[in-house]
Amino acid sequence: MIIAVDAAGGDHYPKNPILGALEAIKEFDNLTILLVGPEKLVQSELSQHYYEQSRIQILDAPEVVDMTDSASSALKQKPNSSIAKGIALHKQGHCHGFVSAGNTGVLLAASMFILGKLEGISRPTIATYYPSLEGFRLIIDAGANLEIKPEMALQFALMGQVYAKEIMGIEQPRVGLLNVGEEEGKGTELLNEIYVMLQQIPSFIGNVEGRDILVPKADIYITDGFMGNVVLKLGESLPGILKTLVWQKIKQTSSTPEMLRFVQQIFSEALAPFDYERVGGLPFLGVNGTSVVGHGGSSPTAIKNMIKVAIDCVEHSINDKIIASII
Amino acid sequence: MIIAVDAAGGDHYPKNPILGALEAIKEFDNLTILLVGPEKLVQSELSQHYYEQSRIQILDAPEVVDMTDSASSALKQKPNSSIAKGIALHKQGHCHGFVSAGNTGVLLAASMFILGKLEGISRPTIATYYPSLEGFRLIIDAGANLEIKPEMALQFALMGQVYAKEIMGIEQPRVGLLNVGEEEGKGTELLNEIYVMLQQIPSFIGNVEGRDILVPKADIYITDGFMGNVVLKLGESLPGILKTLVWQKIKQTSSTPEMLRFVQQIFSEALAPFDYERVGGLPFLGVNGTSVVGHGGSSPTAIKNMIKVAIDCVEHSINDKIIASII
Numbered sequence: 001m002i003i004a005v006d007a008a009g010g011d012h013y014p015k016n017p018i019l020g021a022l023e024a025i026k027e028f029d030n031l032t033i034l035l036v037g038p039e040k041l042v043q044s045e046l047s048q049h050y051y052e053q054s055r056i057q058i059l060d061a062p063e064v065v066d067m068t069d070s071a072s073s074a075l076k077q078k079p080n081s082s083i084a085k086g087i088a089l090h091k092q093g094h095c096h097g098f099v100s101a102g103n104t105g106v107l108l109a110a111s112m113f114i115l116g117k118l119e120g121i122s123r124p125t126i127a128t129y130y131p132s133l134e135g136f137r138l139i140i141d142a143g144a145n146l147e148i149k150p151e152m153a154l155q156f157a158l159m160g161q162v163y164a165k166e167i168m169g170i171e172q173p174r175v176g177l178l179n180v181g182e183e184e185g186k187g188t189e190l191l192n193e194i195y196v197m198l199q200q201i202p203s204f205i206g207n208v209e210g211r212d213i214l215v216p217k218a219d220i221y222i223t224d225g226f227m228g229n230v231v232l233k234l235g236e237s238l239p240g241i242l243k244t245l246v247w248q249k250i251k252q253t254s255s256t257p258e259m260l261r262f263v264q265q266i267f268s269e270a271l272a273p274f275d276y277e278r279v280g281g282l283p284f285l286g287v288n289g290t291s292v293v294g295h296g297g298s299s300p301t302a303i304k305n306m307i308k309v310a311i312d313c314v315e316h317s318i319n320d321k322i323i324a325s326i327i
Numbered sequence: 328m329i330i331a332v333d334a335a336g337g338d339h340y341p342k343n344p345i346l347g348a349l350e351a352i353k354e355f356d357n358l359t360i361l362l363v364g365p366e367k368l369v370q371s372e373l374s375q376h377y378y379e380q381s382r383i384q385i386l387d388a389p390e391v392v393d394m395t396d397s398a399s400s401a402l403k404q405k406p407n408s409s410i411a412k413g414i415a416l417h418k419q420g421h422c423h424g425f426v427s428a429g430n431t432g433v434l435l436a437a438s439m440f441i442l443g444k445l446e447g448i449s450r451p452t453i454a455t456y457y458p459s460l461e462g463f464r465l466i467i468d469a470g471a472n473l474e475i476k477p478e479m480a481l482q483f484a485l486m487g488q489v490y491a492k493e494i495m496g497i498e499q500p501r502v503g504l505l506n507v508g509e510e511e512g513k514g515t516e517l518l519n520e521i522y523v524m525l526q527q528i529p530s531f532i533g534n535v536e537g538r539d540i541l542v543p544k545a546d547i548y549i550t551d552g553f554m555g556n557v558v559l560k561l562g563e564s565l566p567g568i569l570k571t572l573v574w575q576k577i578k579q580t581s582s583t584p585e586m587l588r589f590v591q592q593i594f595s596e597a598l599a600p601f602d603y604e605r606v607g608g609l610p611f612l613g614v615n616g617t618s619v620v621g622h623g624g625s626s627p628t629a630i631k632n633m634i635k636v637a638i639d640c641v642e643h644s645i646n647d648k649i650i651a652s653i654i
Contacts, residue, residue, distance in 0.1 A: 068510070133571060143507055146515050180470055180556040183395070188473050188553065210560030214568040226515065227554055229507040231561065233537030241541040242569070244460060245597040255589060262586050263593055270572040 001030055003310050004095040005303070007037030008064045008082040009102025011296045014038075014045045017101065020303020025055045027304065028311060034095055036061045036086040061085040067296055071105035075113065083107050087114045090289050097290030097310035099281070101298040107291065108144055108284060115289035118319055120326040124286030125156045126225075126293065127163065128232045131273040132216035138164060139178075139213075139221045143229035144284070150190075150197035153177075153222050157201055158325045159285040160220040166316040167309070168219075175201050176208035176218030178227060183207070198222065200327060236295075239274045243267070280305030283313050285322065290314055328357055330637050331422040332630070334364030335391045335409040336429025338623045341365075341372045344428065347630020352382045354631065355638060361422055363388045363413040388412040394623055398432035402440065410434050414441045417616050424617030424637035426608070428625040434618065435471055435611060442616035445646055447653040451613030452483045453552075453620065454490065455559045458600040459543035465491055466505075466540075466548045470556035471611070477517075477524035480504075480549050484528055485652045486612040487547040493643040494636070495546075502528050503535030503545030505554060510534070525549065527654060563622075566601045570594070607632030610640050612649065617641055 005021050007014045014037055021033040032055050035042050039060035046056065063078040075084055086098045087110040100107050104126070112124055128142035140156045141148060148156070157175045164173035177195055179187045184195060186207055198204045208217050213231070223231075246267055250260060272278075280302045281294025290313045294306045313319075332348050334341045341364055348360040359382050362369050366387035373383065390405040402411055413425045414437040427434050431453070439451055455469035467483045468475060475483070484502045491500035504522055506514040511522060513534055525531045535544050540558070550558075573594055577587060599605075607629045608621030617640045621633045640646075 133568060146507065178557055180473065180553060191553075210557035210562075211564040213561055214564055223557075226507060226518075227557060230505055230537035230550075230554060231557065234540055234558065234561070235537075237538035237541055238565075241460060242597070245600065246593060249593050249597045253589075253593065259586055259589050262580075262582060263590055266573060266576050266580065266590055270569070270576045273572065 001311055001314065002032045002034060002095040003307050004034040004036050004059070004086045004089055004098045005307065006082045006086055006098070006100030006102050007035040007042045008061065009100040010294070010298050011067070014042050016298060016300050017303050018042065018045050018049075019300035020298070020307065021056060022049055022051050023300055023304035024307040025052060028308070031055065031307075031311070032057070033307070034059050034089065036082040036089065038062050038064065059085065059089065065103050065106050067103050069103055069106055071109040074103065074106040075109055083110050087111060087291065090291070091115055096314045097292065099292045099294070099303070099306045099310050101281070101294040101296055101303060101306070104143070104293050107293050111284050111287040111289065111291040115287045115291065118286050118288050119323050121155060121286040121322075123152050123155070124284050125159065126284055127160055127282050128228060129276065129279045129282065130213060130221070130232070130235055132214050133273075134216055135273065136168070136279060137216045137219050137221070139223065139228050139231060140285075141223065141225040141228050142232050143225045146225040148194070148224045150193045153194045154197045154200065155286070155326060157198055157204070157220060157222050158327065159322050161201070162318060162321045162325050163285060164219050166318055166321060167312050170219050172203050173219040175204045175220045175222060176206065176212065178221050178223040179207035179209065181207065182209060194222070235274065236276060239271045242271060277302040278305065280309055283309060283318070288319065290319075328638055328641065329359045329361060329422040330634050331361040331363050331386070331413045331416055331425045332634065333409045333413055333425070333427030333429050334362040334369045335388065336427040337621070337625050338394070341369050343625060343627050344630050345369065345372050345376075346627030347625070347634065348383060349376055349378050350627055350631040351634040352379060355635070358382065358638070359384070360634070361386050361416065363409040363416065365389050365391065386412065386416065392430050392433050394430050396430055396433055398436040401430065401433040402436055410437050414438060414618065417618070418442055423641045424619065426619045426621070426630070426633045426637050428608070428621040428623055428630060428633070431470070431620050434620050438611050438614045438616065438618040442614045442618065445613050445615050446650050448482060448613040448649070450479050450482070451611050452486065453611055454487055454609050455555060456603065456606045456609065457540060457548070457559070457562055459541050460600075461543055462600065463495070463606060464543045464546050464548070466550065466555050466558060467612075468550065468552040468555050469559050470552045473552040475521070475551045477520045480521045481524045481527065482613070482653060484525060484531070484547060484549050485654065486649050488528070489645060489648045489652050490612060491546050493645055493648060494639050497546050499530050500546035502531045502547045502549060503533065503539065505548050505550040506534035506536065508534060509536060521549070562601065563603065566598045569598065604629040605632065607636055610636060610645070615646065617646070
């Protein structure tokens with residue numbers, strides 16, 4: 001298996017992508033990594049580590065896409081970026097997948113335009129993991145499609161079911177439509193049309209509300225990318241906010257060092273379900289290839305886990321199964 | 328000051344509305360309460376308590392609006408409900424405001440149709456308090472208008488500013504537009520049109536993201552009622568979910584009773600900002616009267632705090648100030 005890694009993506013490049021790649025080759029057998037990025041920069045970081053040299057190669061991509069670059073212009077203005085070259089490499093069959101903690105919009109655009117859409121898919125989507133009392137569940141769409149249509153919602157749900165079943169090990173993933181109330185007929189005309197469309201799915205459980213997400217009442221929450229993005233970022237902000245609130249209280253309380261350690265341990269373990277590092281990232285669903293995107297702040301372990309996601313998607317033939325699932 | 332209280336609203340009527348009313352007359356001078364609900368039921372609960380009898384009156388409203396009744400039919404089918412009669416009482420000038428923990432949709436419909444809209448307001452709205460590191464802030468709209476237009480968004484922001492200034496004591500409330508990115512131009516065409524409209528407000532700080540809400544980066548977050556409702560209910564579910572996560576960890580850990588008490592104390596105090604009971608409820612903004620709605624599960628203290636909100640709105644002449652603020 002050959003996975004290409006964006007060595008110029010994310011807030012901590014080239015260090016974190018390279019450290020993540022090194023973790024990955026230690027953990028996964030038969031894996032070769034192509035590091036795509038400015039050659040000298042990558043070489044300089046890589047030379048500081050010991051590793052099995054035959055398993056890591058560098059592909060020069062001198063241009064760097066910034067996190068603020070717009071999807072519409074970055075591909076034209078920076079044709080030699082790590083994203084453009086990495087996805088092209090994948091298109092040409094030189095690797096099985098591409099992994100990036102870089103600019104999501106640019107990666108999505110590159111994946112759609114260079115790799116193309118899977119047969120029968122009207123719009124590719126990006127899902128996000130969301131924490132719950134029973135582990136991560138999926139919210140689709142997480143920002144790729146700010147407005148959605150009923151046909152798109154149905155395809156999102158079907159693609160999400162393939163992913164949840166194959167990669168997350170959820171046998172019959174329940175699909176819920178995020179809405180303002182549980183009863184059929186709640187919400188806008190569009191939400192009602194989506195509801196009717198989703199009824200084609202046997203494990204569609206109907207409307208779900210904001211309070212159901214963390215329970216979790218469904219395994220896949222269908223919504224538009226505006227909602228998905230805001231809810232995702234709100235969730236990501238929670239651990240930091242809660243730690244601050246707890247810390248403020250601790251400072252006001254007299255306690256022994258032993259008690260403080262206990263509180264800190266309980267809290268950090270209780271908040272572990274909110275730790276996005278464990279999953280790293282998710283592939284775009286519906287593109288003709290394996291293109292995994294992760295958080296800009298990804299740690300080396302998060303990058304390693306993104307590489308794992310790419311490997312899993314290839315080994316489980318996710319795309320073939322998505323094509324077969326489309327009604 | 329005379330405030331009418333829906334004695335047949337919420338999940339725990341008539342008990343909680345009545346206990347809340349009794350708390351209120353103890354705490355606030357010169358306050359008379361009209362309890363609106365099925366007379367015998369209300370009388371039976373009320374007779375179990377000692378109170379200053381001249382300060383609480385009962386108005387019979389034999390029909391009860393259920394939490395699942397639709398706004399469109401409940402007013403026609405149940406003309407003698409506590410909501411219909413309470414709002415009519417207010418319209419006729421027999422009380423200064425009406426407070427209910429009952430069906431939000433029916434109360435909004437009654438408030439709009441019976442009280443009418445304030446001069447110059449295109450659509451009344453409902454705001455929600457949202458917790459943050461610096462106390463509660465406002466999200467508008469919280470579910471009254473699932474789809475919004477730029478003119479509506481501007482009026483929501485102006486009404487929210489009057490409320491935040493007068494009732495929450497925030498001197499120059501910052502207005503943010505909830506979006507998928509910070510830069511101008513992010514989001515849908517509609518979000519861009521709203522952005523341009525909101526630029527008329529001097530303290531408009533631009534787009535804000537999901538991660539900014541709990542910080543808080545703004546004092547008033549403008550969004551549509553679909554987003555507001557989902558984010559509100561997600562926030563309401565958080566304390567329970569976090570308590571479960573902490574409890575699960577504690578059970579797996581060996582600890583002394585003293586340590587357990589310490590963790591529980593720190594935790595419940597740290598989560599206090601998420602406690603909606605402290606605020607009780609919010610008035611509909613833009614209706615020609617004072618109509619305060621609270622959570623169905625409102626405790627007596629939450630009901631008392633809703634009565635306080637109604638008193639504050641009247642004393643601060645919120646509606647006159649809203650009319651004066653509209654551009």
